Amino acid sequence: MAGEIPDLEAQVRTGTGKGAARQARRDGMVPGIVFGGDTDPLPINIPFNKLLTMLRKGRFKSTLFNMKVDGHDDVRVICRDVQRHVVKDLPTHVDFMRLKRTTKINLYINVEVSGEEECPGLKKGGVLTLVRPEVELVVTAADIPESITVDISGLEIGDSATISNVNLPEGAKPTIDRDFVIAQVSAPSGLASQSDDEDEDETAADEVPTTEMGASDGDKSND
Structure with missing residues (x-):
């Protein structure tokens, strides 16, 4: 910046x-x-x-x-x-x-991503979403970073990287006082839909209609 x-x-x-x-x-x-x-x-x-x-x-x-x-x-x-x-x-x-060199100001700083080639979640077909392309930080006028970097090299599918995972420049801090998400790796839409269908199939298989059970018991008694 x-x-x-x-x-x-x-x-x-x-x-x-x-x-x-x-x-x-x-x-x-x-x-x-x-x-x-x-x-x-x-x-x-x-x-x-x-x-x-x-x-x-x-x-x-x-x-x-x-x-x-x-x-x-x-x-x-x-x-x-x-x-x-x-x-x-x-x-x-x-x-x-x-602004003096020591003046504290709020600025939006661009977010860059590293570790994409090593990310196990992406290797398995996951999709990277940069939730916050910019982050508002309190910085000093003399030490304004061009960008901050979030490392996703260890993320699996379903994992997220938050602001606490980012090494901020000295003297800089987020304006939001909580650990918010910067980037996440999610399952591709096709895989997510397939997983949902499988869950529905398993639920259906576990459910046995009571009417069929009643009919079966009736048949046995007639025998």
């Missing part, structure tokens, strides 16, 4: 207050502010269409951005608030926070 931090280009907003913000919106921009760190707050404008596209992709407020503003050094930021129009639900203002 550290090598995939998306750029977010912005412009310095000249002037402050409601008048400058309204002018920015008329110009097709969304006014915003960058705060935090050891630097004064910086008023900015972001192109409306670009911001709307990123918002529609989802998880905007849990994505780390590399903000680029002309005349200023690039800085890592994370969104802290998006104000929207009460009727149109379109963005009208956005707040970003500068």
Whole structure:
């Protein structure tokens, strides 16, 4: 993830207050502010269409951005608030926070799988399901992993790998406070259906209709 931090280009907003913000919106921009760190707050404008596209992709407020503003050094930021129009639900203002290296943030980290070639469950025809392709972690801004890896080399059919099986980067922890499933190996659908049919056949064989038993006893008494 550290090598995939998306750029977010912005412009310095000249002037402050409601008048400058309204002018920015008329110009097709969304006014915003960058705060935090050891630097004064910086008023900015972001192109409306670009911001709307990123918002529609989802998880905007849990994505780390590399903000680029002309005349200023690039800085890592994370969104802290998006104000929207009460009727149109379109963005009208956005707040970003500068991040120090020690800042703790919540980010979605991609999950990679290892051990597929050694996995006994897959060798027997099992199917791998990656239940969580991403996991939300609390990480420090200076130590953001590109991904986390779940090892399935020991999984049999029906087994699961949970977050406790993953070696997380130092200082990182899941936002969910329980041992949730990351990946699982299940039986192929055809094998599962066949197993269900066999179970039904065994149940049917064990069941002897009482009417037949009664008829049989009657026949014996007549003899």
